[in-house]
Amino acid sequence: ASQVEKKEEKKEEPLVFEPITIDSLRQEKGFVKTARKQQKELDAIRKKQSKERMALQKTQNASIERLIKGKSKDEIKNDASIRKLIQEQNAQWSEMVERHKKEEWEMLKQQISDQQDILRKLMEAAQTAQMKQLESKHDREIKELNTKQAKISVETSKEVANDKTLKTKGEKDRRLREKKQNNIKRFMDEKKSATIKQGREKEKLKITHDKQLESLSHDLQKLIDVLKVEEEEYKIIQKFEFFA
Amino acid sequence: RPLTPKPQPSPAKEAASDPTTCEIANNHNTVIEIKLENNPIGIQVAGGCDTLVNTGAVIVNILPGSIAEKDKRLQVFDQILEINSTKITQELTCELIQRAVKQVQSKVKMTIYRADPPEVESMEIELTKKPGKNLGIGFFTSNPRGMLVTDIVTGGIADLDGRIQKSDIVTHVNSEKVSNMSVEECSTLLKAIQGKVTFKILRAKPKKRSS
Numbered sequence: 001a002s003q004v005e006k007k008e009e010k011k012e013e014p015l016v017f018e019p020i021t022i023d024s025l026r027q028e029k030g031f032v033k034t035a036r037k038q039q040k041e042l043d044a045i046r047k048k049q050s051k052e053r054m055a056l057q058k059t060q061n062a063s064i065e066r067l068i069k070g071k072s073k074d075e076i077k078n079d080a081s082i083r084k085l086i087q088e089q090n091a092q093w094s095e096m097v098e099r100h101k102k103e104e105w106e107m108l109k110q111q112i113s114d115q116q117d118i119l120r121k122l123m124e125a126a127q128t129a130q131m132k133q134l135e136s137k138h139d140r141e142i143k144e145l146n147t148k149q150a151k152i153s154v155e156t157s158k159e160v161a162n163d164k165t166l167k168t169k170g171e172k173d174r175r176l177r178e179k180k181q182n183n184i185k186r187f188m189d190e191k192k193s194a195t196i197k198q199g200r201e202k203e204k205l206k207i208t209h210d211k212q213l214e215s216l217s218h219d220l221q222k223l224i225d226v227l228k229v230e231e232e233e234y235k236i237i238q239k240f241e242f243f244a
Numbered sequence: 245r246p247l248t249p250k251p252q253p254s255p256a257k258e259a260a261s262d263p264t265t266c267e268i269a270n271n272h273n274t275v276i277e278i279k280l281e282n283n284p285i286g287i288q289v290a291g292g293c294d295t296l297v298n299t300g301a302v303i304v305n306i307l308p309g310s311i312a313e314k315d316k317r318l319q320v321f322d323q324i325l326e327i328n329s330t331k332i333t334q335e336l337t338c339e340l341i342q343r344a345v346k347q348v349q350s351k352v353k354m355t356i357y358r359a360d361p362p363e364v365e366s367m368e369i370e371l372t373k374k375p376g377k378n379l380g381i382g383f384f385t386s387n388p389r390g391m392l393v394t395d396i397v398t399g400g401i402a403d404l405d406g407r408i409q410k411s412d413i414v415t416h417v418n419s420e421k422v423s424n425m426s427v428e429e430c431s432t433l434l435k436a437i438q439g440k441v442t443f444k445i446l447r448a449k450p451k452k453r454s455s
Contacts, residue, residue, distance in 0.1 A: 050398045057378040057397070064435055065375060076436040086432050097382075222343055229284040229346035236286065236307045240386040241394060242427050244379050244434035 015137050017130050017205070020212050022219040025122045034118055038111045045107060049100040056096060057243075060089045090242050097243075101234060105227055112223050123216055127209045134205055138198045145194055149187045156183060263353065268317055270360035273325060273455060277353045278315050285352055286310020287318060288392070289345050290411035290448055292338025297411065300325070300450035301332045301341050304411045308386050320389050320413075321362040321448055325455035326355040334452065355455040365449040366415075369407045370442045377401055379441070381408065385430045389446065390415040390423045408443065416444035 018024065025031055067082050076082055160166065160176045263277040278285065287310070291301035301324045306312050324332055330344040373379060380400015383391040391414040402408045414422060418441060422430055434441075 053397055054399055057380065057400070058376065061376055061378055065438075068436055068438075073436065077432060082436070083428070083432060086435055087428065089435075090427065090431055222347060225348040226343055226346040228348060232284045233286060233288075233307060233310075236309060237384060237394065240308065240427055241382055241384050242431040242434075243382045243395070243397065244431060 015134060017133075017208070020123055020126045020130075020209075022119060022216055025119050025126070025216075028122055030122055031115070031118055034114065038114070042104070042107060042111070045103060049103070052096065052100075056093065060093070064089070093243050094238055094241065097241075098234075098238060101231075105231055108227055109224070112220065112227075116220050119216060119220070120213075123213060127212070130209075131202070131205060134201060138201075141194060141198070142191075145190060149183075149190070152187075153180070153183060156180065268319075268322065268356050268358050270358050272357070274356050274358070275353065276317060276356060277351055278311060278317075279351050280311060280349055282348050282350065283311055284346065284348075286312045287345065288411075289324060289341060291324075291332070291336075291450075292341050293335055295338050295411075296409050297448050297450070299334070299452050301327075301336075301345075302448035302450050304413065304448060305384060305387055305392050318356070319358065320387060321359070321364060323357040323359065323363075323450045323453065324354055325357055325453055328353055331455055333454075357450075357453055359450070363448070363450050364446045366444065366446050367407075368442055368444050369405075370440055371401055371405055371408075372440050373401065373438055375438070379434070383414070383430060383434075385422075385425060385427045387413065388423060389413045391425075391430060393445075408445065409447070411448070413446045414443050415446055416442075418442050419444075 026035070064082075064085065067079075067085060068076050071079065071082075156179045157176065160172055160179060163172070163175070166172045166175055263275045264279070266274065266276065268274045268276065286307035287303050288305035288307070289301050290297045290304045292298065303318055303320055303322045303324065306318060306320060312318050324345075326332065327344050328347065328349070332341060332344070336344075371379060378397070378400050379402050380397030381393055381402045382395030382397070384394045385391050393408060393410055393412045393414065396403050396408065396410055416422060417433060418437065420433065422433070425433070
């Protein structure tokens with residue numbers, strides 16, 4: 001019996017929740033699986049593009065080599081047909097690179113949007129789990145409070161029954177009524193303050209969760225921004241880029 | 245009795261320089277701010293713990309016609325110490341640095357360190373162009389320092405050799421200076437070369453610094 005008492009007296013450890021972030025969610029199984037699938041998809045498209053690049057290089061090279069064979073550096077510089085061919089090749093190449101980039105950006109955009117759905121669901125699940133944890137802690141606290149109050153009621157009855165100064169049954173009944181009245185007030189106050197404290201804890205967790213959802217959207221937007229900026233910048237880069 | 249003269253308010257040591265207009269000082273941290281109005285800033289940045297430039301983030305290209313070019317203050321090889329309250333630490337990966345640089349927003353605030361002379365590593369790399377094979381390098385040509393390597397094509401000569409890297413700046417091709425050459429000139433020069441090609445390159449090598 002003493003062991004049970006000890007257990008009851010032991011204070012519950014404070015409940016500390018790990019922050020839920022885009023990076024913590026990315027470690028979760030539900031995400032890792034998708035990320036792996038997406039990486040495979042990306043690798044496949046890059047491999048396909050790389051093959052196409054190599055093939056085009058080969059044909060471009062062959063036709064250039066045919067034209068410049070036996071010519072000196074200066075002759076090459078001033079040869080109109082060579083310059084025309086190089087310009088055509090540059091245009092052809094840049095057209096292909098642009099198509100490849102667009103393909104990749106489209107895929108990355110789709111992937112971020114798929115990730116968004118998964119990350120949101122994972123976050124909601126993680127937050128629901130935290131809230132449940134908090135609620136069950138609250139249930140335990142209320143149960144403990146009830147037990148404690150029931151014990152006090154029993155003790156009060158015993159105390160009055162054993163009080164030698166109370167001579168008659170009438171006196172004892174009156175004292176018991178008084179004490180019970182006092183207990184009821186105290187118990188109600190205790191319950192009320194516990195409920196208020198728990199309400200505050202829940203509210204605080206809810207605010208934390210709302211903030212987490214907000215920063216998840218913010219972090220995802222950042223990923224989308226990078227793609228947008230790259231697309232915009234490529235419009236300029238394209239004009240000054242060539243491959244050799 | 246003469247009144248003791250009230251101490252004059254000490255004149256501001258130096259008017260805090262306005263980040264929207266102040267010039268970037270050599271060998272000092274300078275905070276600058278540029279209005280973007282949701283347009284890309286137009287700088288390309290090398291760096292990240294998973295790249296060869298692993299001691300800091302450095303501007304390697306300023307796109308012609310971009311906001312950064314019109315602002316005129318940033319230069320190639322300027323080091324970025326902080327951007328929009330993201331401190332560029334040694335632990336940041338290339339991806340995280342790019343994420344910090346490429347943000348859509350109304351303005352950007354950066355802490356810049358311009359080393360004078362620029363902190364770069366220079367080297368010569370010789371590659372051999374075999375018939376039917378390409379170097380497999382993408383170059384950006386409108387860079388005042390030279391041609392910026394924008395891409396290394398998988399399976400190409402440069403890729404297999406491994407020494408030339410993305411974000412390197414080629415200043416000379418077979419001793420010929422290539423800065424300020426047009427796309428046409430550069431591509432004719434490189435496509436016409438058979439056999440040995442010597443590239444003189446600059447690679448950003450910033451000292452470790454913090455804002």
